[in-house]
Amino acid sequence: MKMIMSLMFFTFSFSFYFVAAFFYLGFWVFKKKWLGQCATALAYITLLSTTMVLVSRAAESGHAPFSNLYESMVLFVWAINLGYLVMEYRHKFKVIGAFVMTIEFVAMLSASLLPYKFKSAEPLNPALQSKWNWLVDLLRHAGLEKYAIGWLDFHVFTTFVGYAAFAISFGLSIMYMLKDRSERRGAQGAFVAAVPDAYTLDELGYRAIAWGFPFLSVGIVSGAVWANYAWGTYWSWDPKETWSLVTWLIYAAYLHARVTRGWRGRRAAILSLIGFIAVIFLYWGVSFVLPGLHAYA
Amino acid sequence: MPDKSKKGQAHQIEGGGASRLKTLGSKVWYFFNSLKLTLTVLISLAVMSVLGTVVEQNQPIASYAAKYGAAWTKLIVYMRVYDMYHSWWFLLLLVMLTLNIVVCTFERFPPKWKSLLNHKKDKFDPKLIDRLSNGRTFIVEATAVSVRQRVQEVFKKKGYKVMTFDEAGGYGVYAWKGIIGRFGSDFTHISLLLILIGSMLGTAYGYKGYKDLNVGSVMDSPSGDYKLRLDKFWIDYYDSGQIRQYNSVLTVIEDGKEVLTKQIWVNEPLYYKGTRFYQSNYGAAWDKIEQAYLALYRKGADKSEKPFTVKWGESAAVPGTRYSVKLTGYAADFYYDEKTRAMGSISADPNNPVVLVEVWEGKKPVSSSLLFQKYPGIFPAIPGSNYDLAFVNYRPTLFSGLSINNDPGTNVVWAGSIVMGLGFVFAFFVYHRRVWVFVAASGEGEWDVKLGGMINKNQLIFDRELKDIAGFISTGKFRS
Numbered sequence: 025m026k027m028i029m030s031l032m033f034f035t036f037s038f039s040f041y042f043v044a045a046f047f048y049l050g051f052w053v054f055k056k057k058w059l060g061q062c063a064t065a066l067a068y069i070t071l072l073s074t075t076m077v078l079v080s081r082a083a084e085s086g087h088a089p090f091s092n093l094y095e096s097m098v099l100f101v102w103a104i105n106l107g108y109l110v111m112e113y114r115h116k117f118k119v120i121g122a123f124v125m126t127i128e129f130v131a132m133l134s135a136s137l138l139p140y141k142f143k144s145a146e147p148l149n150p151a152l153q154s155k156w157n158w159l160v161d162l163l164r165h166a167g168l169e170k171y172a173i174g175w176l177d178f179h180v181f182t183t184f185v186g187y188a189a190f191a192i193s194f195g196l197s198i199m200y201m202l203k204d205r206s207e208r209r210g211a212q213g214a215f216v217a218a219v220p221d222a223y224t225l226d227e228l229g230y231r232a233i234a235w236g237f238p239f240l241s242v243g244i245v246s247g248a249v250w251a252n253y254a255w256g257t258y259w260s261w262d263p264k265e266t267w268s269l270v271t272w273l274i275y276a277a278y279l280h281a282r283v284t285r286g287w288r289g290r291r292a293a294i295l296s297l298i299g300f301i302a303v304i305f306l307y308w309g310v311s312f313v314l315p316g317l318h319a320y321a
Numbered sequence: 322m323p324d325k326s327k328k329g330q331a332h333q334i335e336g337g338g339a340s341r342l343k344t345l346g347s348k349v350w351y352f353f354n355s356l357k358l359t360l361t362v363l364i365s366l367a368v369m370s371v372l373g374t375v376v377e378q379n380q381p382i383a384s385y386a387a388k389y390g391a392a393w394t395k396l397i398v399y400m401r402v403y404d405m406y407h408s409w410w411f412l413l414l415l416v417m418l419t420l421n422i423v424v425c426t427f428e429r430f431p432p433k434w435k436s437l438l439n440h441k442k443d444k445f446d447p448k449l450i451d452r453l454s455n456g457r458t459f460i461v462e463a464t465a466v467s468v469r470q471r472v473q474e475v476f477k478k479k480g481y482k483v484m485t486f487d488e489a490g491g492y493g494v495y496a497w498k499g500i501i502g503r504f505g506s507d508f509t510h511i512s513l514l515l516i517l518i519g520s521m522l523g524t525a526y527g528y529k530g531y532k533d534l535n536v537g538s539v540m541d542s543p544s545g546d547y548k549l550r551l552d553k554f555w556i557d558y559y560d561s562g563q564i565r566q567y568n569s570v571l572t573v574i575e576d577g578k579e580v581l582t583k584q585i586w587v588n589e590p591l592y593y594k595g596t597r598f599y600q601s602n603y604g605a606a607w608d609k610i611e612q613a614y615l616a617l618y619r620k621g622a623d624k625s626e627k628p629f630t631v632k633w634g635e636s637a638a639v640p641g642t643r644y645s646v647k648l649t650g651y652a653a654d655f656y657y658d659e660k661t662r663a664m665g666s667i668s669a670d671p672n673n674p675v676v677l678v679e680v681w682e683g684k685k686p687v688s689s690s691l692l693f694q695k696y697p698g699i700f701p702a703i704p705g706s707n708y709d710l711a712f713v714n715y716r717p718t719l720f721s722g723l724s725i726n727n728d729p730g731t732n733v734v735w736a737g738s739i740v741m742g743l744g745f746v747f748a749f750f751v752y753h754r755r756v757w758v759f760v761a762a763s764g765e766g767e768w769d770v771k772l773g774g775m776i777n778k779n780q781l782i783f784d785r786e787l788k789d790i791a792g793f794i795s796t797g798k799f800r801s
Contacts, residue, residue, distance in 0.1 A: 147561065150565070150588075151586055153566060224781065232750045245738040248734075255599070255724075256599040257529075261378065266370050269367075273367040279361055280356060280363070283778075308325070
């Protein structure tokens with residue numbers, strides 16, 4: 025299968041994350057307005073380019089680009105980029121971009137280094153084919169039924185929006201820890217002084233989890249609905265399912281501790297870090313270490 | 322008055338027992354009304370679940386002994402780690418979580434409901450604004466009418482509901498929106514209860530089964546009130562040769578009538594009267610084939626003649642002879658028990674396929690013979706003649722493996738999921754905001770405005786919103 029377009033956009037996004045990271049870093053160090061503007065513009069261009077990786081990949085493989093590790097990595101990177109830009113637009117903090125774009129670059133790098141079997145666009149196996157009949161019927165009127173989506177697409181998309189939000193919260197929690205330590209010491213270097221204050225970082229980290237948690241939940245529930253159609257049971261304690269529940273429980277604990285017991289700041293940040301370690305294991309660890317029904321992604 | 326004192330004592334004893342019961346009750350209540358308990362249970366469930374993925378589940382005990390040694394295995398068996406998610410103490414944690422949710426809801430929901438129901442009756446107190454952490458006071462220069470208008474307009478634009486109080490020395494405005502956001506957590510908690518109830522219903526009353534059904538065969542439904550026939554089974558392939566989909570066509574037969582015919586595939590089960598039939602396996606039958614390809618040998622000839630087809634259970638003329646053959650039996654992996662003289666198949670795999678054929682000459686039966694695909698000619702098909710038959714090939718009868726599932730709890734779980742979704746929208750994306758404004762004259766065309774508010778979540782957004790509102794009241798427009 026030819027994948028020239030998606031490869032081109034991938035290379036393009038890959039290099040632009042690198043450049044964008046540099047501009048954000050430059051803005052952080054030199055505090056020149058034009059550097060920040062360029063960095064933001066680059067982040068938008070890269071978002072567009074990453075979108076095109078997914079779109080061209082879908083066009084090349086004939087199904088939504090959510091069926092293997094490489095594709096899910098691109099989706100992950102795309103969702104983090106989108107989430108970051110929403111946050112930058114709403115809260116006008118640019119310094120965080122230096123972290124985000126570097127992480128994006130590393131993620132793209134690791135995606136590109138994956139062995140071929142995780143990358144090749146394979147046709148979907150029987151269990152992964154799940155189109156919504158009502159949507160197929162609806163689109164048939166316009167002759168577009170091959171663009172119908174289904175549980176696979178919905179399940180993977182919502183789950184990865186959740187992962188991305190948790191990743192953003194993870195980054196914010198680390199920044200919080202650094203900032204909090206230097207705030208308590210009193211003396212702040214010029215680097216750390218440019219970072220938003222600890223209170224804001226803490227609150228933003230919580231907001232990110234407040235987005236991630238419902239999306240993860242919808243991802244889990246849609247997976248259950250789908251499993252009920254494909255396998256005849258909505259929950260089978262498969263390692264991926266179990267780890268998604270573990271992650272869900274940790275973030276549920278985070279939300280309860282924060283909202284009702286006033287766990288803020290450092291303690292909340294530590295819980296958020298633990299939560300993200302669970303996310304990483306849920307995403308990568310389960311696929312590589314534990315055998316199960318989700319072995320394909 | 323000894324009697325009286327005795328009576329009093331008796332009362333006391335009774336009262337003591339009741340109150341001891343009462344204190345025990347309140348202790349239990351207090352125990353389950355704790356958020357520390359919530360956190361403990363959530364984290365314990367997480368740790369137990371992780372343990373369940375580390376220790377492989379439902380393996381034979383011997384394999385644990387080989388992997389972890391005798392001492393650990395003893396612990397694994399004792400603590401039921403080998404079947405973690407059905408162990409009594411995993412269930413105990415779930416029960417504790419349930420009680421925790423129920424008690425917390427009972428404790429917290431009614432006062433919240435009451436206060437939210439009566440919020441409009443609360444007295445307006447300008448001094449409270451100063452006590453709010455985001456409370457602020459600023460001076461506005463404008464006419465009385467335009468200040469009043471601005472205050473009304475800004476809340477209307479932001480989608481707030483408004484009440485105005487006329488007070489001594491000025492007037493107050495109370496504005497609010499997003500009350501439903503306060504009930505988000507209750508929705509999610511109730512949804513969790515629904516999901517737990519649904520899964521318990523499934524465990525208690527659900528039915529799970531599996532059945533291999535040959536093409537053309539009929540099976541009874543688990544409830545026995547209708548039958549199911551497999552009309553067809555086939556596999557779709559991609560151009561590259563990979564399997565695209567497994568398909569079966571099923572017909573529901575009720576009271577001898579065909580009620581419904583449906584094509585099922587992986588991800589598309591047949592649903593009939595509460596039971597779902599899933600495509601989950603397939604294979605070739607071991608005791609039946611669709612048709613056999615037989616070939617005729619003439620004695621002395623070095624090659625067989627062109628093969629001809631015999632369908633299962635039917636007769637076919639042997640071309641060029643006066644014989645006909647009937648296909649009466651098949652075994653995929655031939656087996657013969659010398660003691661009982663029973664014939665059959667030792668496995669379901671076609672390792673040694675055999676057909677049983679009857680040979681007829683007109684209306685006279687001639688013989689009944691076994692023909693081996695792999696060992697042609699070991700038994701003569703038509704003894705005492707110049708002919709022999711060879712079993713060349715066959716077309717298998719496919720069976721479709723159907724998972725059968727009737728889970729009355731599924732719909733409860735789905736209902737719970739929908740409630741949970743609603744709960745999340747309310748809890749995370751609808752904020753309950755309340756803003757209080759007090760306007761008092763401070764000079765000619767000059768107004769002292771006090772403004773402050775409360776939000777149940779997302780302080781960052783709210784700080785900016787208050788700034789926006791204050792800006793509008795000062796200038797009559799929003800800053801871009």
